[in-house]
Amino acid sequence: MSRRGQPNLATPGRRQMILEAALACFDETGVAATTIEQIRDRAGCSIGSLYHHFGGKEGVASALFIDGISDLNAGLLRRLDDCSNAEQGVRTCVLHYADWVTRQPELARFLVHAREINFAPEARAELKAIYQRHFGAVFTWFGRFVLRGDMKQLPPETYIPIISGPIEDYARLWLSGRTRTPLVEVSEVFAEAAWNAVRAR
Amino acid sequence: MSRRGQPNLATPGRRQMILEAALACFDETGVAATTIEQIRDRAGCSIGSLYHHFGGKEGVASALFIDGISDLNAGLLRRLDDCSNAEQGVRTCVLHYADWVTRQPELARFLVHAREINFAPEARAELKAIYQRHFGAVFTWFGRFVLRGDMKQLPPETYIPIISGPIEDYARLWLSGRTRTPLVEVSEVFAEAAWNAVRAR
Amino acid sequence: MSRRGQPNLATPGRRQMILEAALACFDETGVAATTIEQIRDRAGCSIGSLYHHFGGKEGVASALFIDGISDLNAGLLRRLDDCSNAEQGVRTCVLHYADWVTRQPELARFLVHAREINFAPEARAELKAIYQRHFGAVFTWFGRFVLRGDMKQLPPETYIPIISGPIEDYARLWLSGRTRTPLVEVSEVFAEAAWNAVRAR
Amino acid sequence: MSRRGQPNLATPGRRQMILEAALACFDETGVAATTIEQIRDRAGCSIGSLYHHFGGKEGVASALFIDGISDLNAGLLRRLDDCSNAEQGVRTCVLHYADWVTRQPELARFLVHAREINFAPEARAELKAIYQRHFGAVFTWFGRFVLRGDMKQLPPETYIPIISGPIEDYARLWLSGRTRTPLVEVSEVFAEAAWNAVRAR
DNA sequence: GATGAATGAGCATTCATTCAT
DNA sequence: CATGAATGAATGCTCATTCAT
Numbered sequence A, B, C, D: 001m002s003r004r005g006q007p008n009l010a011t012p013g014r015r016q017m018i019l020e021a022a023l024a025c026f027d028e029t030g031v032a033a034t035t036i037e038q039i040r041d042r043a044g045c046s047i048g049s050l051y052h053h054f055g056g057k058e059g060v061a062s063a064l065f066i067d068g069i070s071d072l073n074a075g076l077l078r079r080l081d082d083c084s085n086a087e088q089g090v091r092t093c094v095l096h097y098a099d100w101v102t103r104q105p106e107l108a109r110f111l112v113h114a115r116e117i118n119f120a121p122e123a124r125a126e127l128k129a130i131y132q133r134h135f136g137a138v139f140t141w142f143g144r145f146v147l148r149g150d151m152k153q154l155p156p157e158t159y160i161p162i163i164s165g166p167i168e169d170y171a172r173l174w175l176s177g178r179t180r181t182p183l184v185e186v187s188e189v190f191a192e193a194a195w196n197a198v199r200a201r
Numbered sequence E: 001g002a003t004g005a006a007t008g009a010g011c012a013t014t015c016a017t018t019c020a021t
Numbered sequence F: 001c002a003t004g005a006a007t008g009a010a011t012g013c014t015c016a017t018t019c020a021t
Helices: A013-029 A036-043 A048-054 A057-082 A087-104 A106-110 A121-147 A156-175 A183-198 B011-028 B037-041 B045-055 B057-081 B086-103 B107-110 B121-147 B154-176 B183-198 C012-027 C036-043 C047-054 C057-080 C086-103 C105-112 C121-147 C158-175 C183-198 D013-029 D036-043 D047-054 D057-081 D086-103 D105-113 D121-147 D156-175 D185-200
Strands: none
Touching: A013 A036, A013 A048, A013 A057, A013 A106, A036 A048, A036 A057, A036 A156, A036 D013, A057 A087, A057 A106, A057 A121, A057 C158, A087 A106, A087 A121, A087 A156, A087 A183, A087 D086, A106 A156, A106 A183, A156 A183, A156 B154, A156 B183, A156 D086, A183 B183, B011 B037, B011 B045, B011 B107, B037 B057, B037 B086, B045 B057, B057 B086, B057 B107, B057 B121, B086 B107, B086 B121, B086 B154, B107 B154, B107 D036, B121 B154, B183 C086, C012 C047, C012 C057, C012 C105, C036 C047, C036 C057, C036 C105, C036 C183, C036 D047, C036 D057, C047 C057, C057 C086, C086 C105, C086 C121, C086 C158, C086 C183, C105 C158, C121 C158, C158 C183, C158 D156, C158 D185, C183 D156, C183 D185, D013 D036, D013 D057, D013 D105, D036 D047, D047 D057, D057 D086, D057 D105, D057 D121, D086 D121, D086 D156, D086 D185, D105 D156, D121 D156, D156 D185
16 A cells, blocks of 8 residues: 555664654544644654655655555555346445444544645646546446446535545544444444434335 | 623624624635634624633634524424424434525534534533533433334434434535536435435335 | 834934944944844844844844945935036045945945845835936936036946946955055046046046 | 856756856846746756755856856946047946946846855855955046046046946836836937036046 | 765744733 | 733745755
């Protein structure tokens, strides 16, 4: 998942250390409130090094976000490959999100708060391309089941909120500590609700 | 809905002008990035005046947020009063949110981005009380229908994400300009999906 | 010569103190190399105050430059008023420059090094207007003597370099300490040379 | 004119490429504002290489300046060799400067802005020696005509400002784009003015 | 000779907040 | 209640310079 060839595969390398330090800081303090100095402290590198590699806080946040969203997306597409009907597909969307968030809550918290990030134009473009590719693949996957009559025919832009909205909402709740029931204990409920919301009758 | 006795009901007064200016600034620049100076410019008042009335930027944001959330909540409870069964109640939750966001998008955008606000302890306490009162009333309203078997029996903390998650997700999409289809054109779809997700079979 | 109404005529006021401190710093260290901190130290004010009044180093330099050039120009026009023929006018241009530079060498040094200043667009516009007004007046004054045949008819843009170039060149030399002979001791030589360069034969 | 023995006369070599890149940068951005990084970009070399050859930005600027001034001076002495009287000599000083500036405006612009350069002590010493040698030769050349009574007897330090000041002033004007009339079109005017300013009557 | 990652002192700038008028 | 000059801690960022490879 590393986005650039590393000169040395053995050591984690400055780049990776900075990314990890930044994620921890963002998670504790929020992206906006985190200072370059805090990241520098935690990564144990110099300010110059940080700028050399990422060009600033936004650069770090962008790299982190793009890596994270790419991993989340790739995981879903892999799991959809093993599904053979609409219900499995819908449930997988919900369950994969719950699993992924449970496994890496810091990164999840970061992605969820991403609204604060001021992406540079290039990062913005890269993100847009990633989204288009991903949602293109997802819609292609589900399209046949809608055509076949297994799923309701709905305005296209409503499928994602209907299927993923509730589990994302609950994940936000859990990530922020406002509920203690783990995601995995309720993910089946959300999977069931999602399927009921879009299945054809 | 005004939270403090006003010395003069006729004039909008400094207080209100500042709140309006702040909302516009928050909407354009984001809460964190908005400076006192920008609010001052727009409100046409002095820095001192702003501090006199609200004690700082967070004070303005808190007042705005509490007024907004109170209005949103009160509206829902009023409309639930006119409902007589579970399906009407569930649909009303979705439709009221869609209506309210459509009528005051700036305020909605502000509430949605509220994560950035650093509420003072008192404001935090006031908010908590408001939420408890509100959700207590809402759960009381729906409780009998669950007991009566009209709605599924689910883990309590999942009802709100399941019913409101999708429309809130879509509202975020629309408020940020990433979709052009107005909320009212799809709110029926979300109301239907919500009801299907929680109705008993 | 103060460019803004002062709230208090008795005290020099922060504004003026900052200008004086800045001139001293610019003179010792050069505009580019002078730091805000140095000006702040010398003026005995806070950083915020400096920004409040001038918006940064360039703002201070602009104000200083505009005040200085205005004073230099105004003095010349006043002295030209007392001249009644071309020779007196030409000599006055040279002698006034020499006198002015001798009287306020720090300010002169600053004006001469002004190339380094990064004027804000507004300051640039104000300067342009000042130059146009000044040189308009000067050319009007001399115009009749050219028409009358007292002075050579030359390409218009060559008069100023020919008349003022030598004394300005020498002033630069003297201001930088590369010659020790005071301006006043040689200004008659330059006045004579200037007149010989442009007089009609 | 190369100042160090080159290992290879055929290729322009890193050294020359860096000098050319630096001149272009200095011309566009000014010496003080140009960064090592910009020069590196343009020269297509590494930072290390730049330091290896010149020891830093000032080193590049010094080399450029010394090469430039040497070329300008040498050209004048060559042309003075062909002159046989005072008037020809004076006119040549003016015309040579105009020609040289016209032929290499970027280098001329750089020499004119040289005030910003922070020469190293050795460079400073080398420059001083160059100036002494040059002006010694020039004064020797002109000396006999002053003694012979062809030129006015003036304070020695005023000759250069009087003869060269106007054309240098105009060159600055033209190099900065504030006048559009080419130097060659007015250089005769300045040559004439210079001669009139110093000729004996 | 060439490379470029690493360094960190140094600087400009912002902005919330105070308080005398 | 209103004003806005004054404050200065906090922060982002630049850029010359070093040095191991």
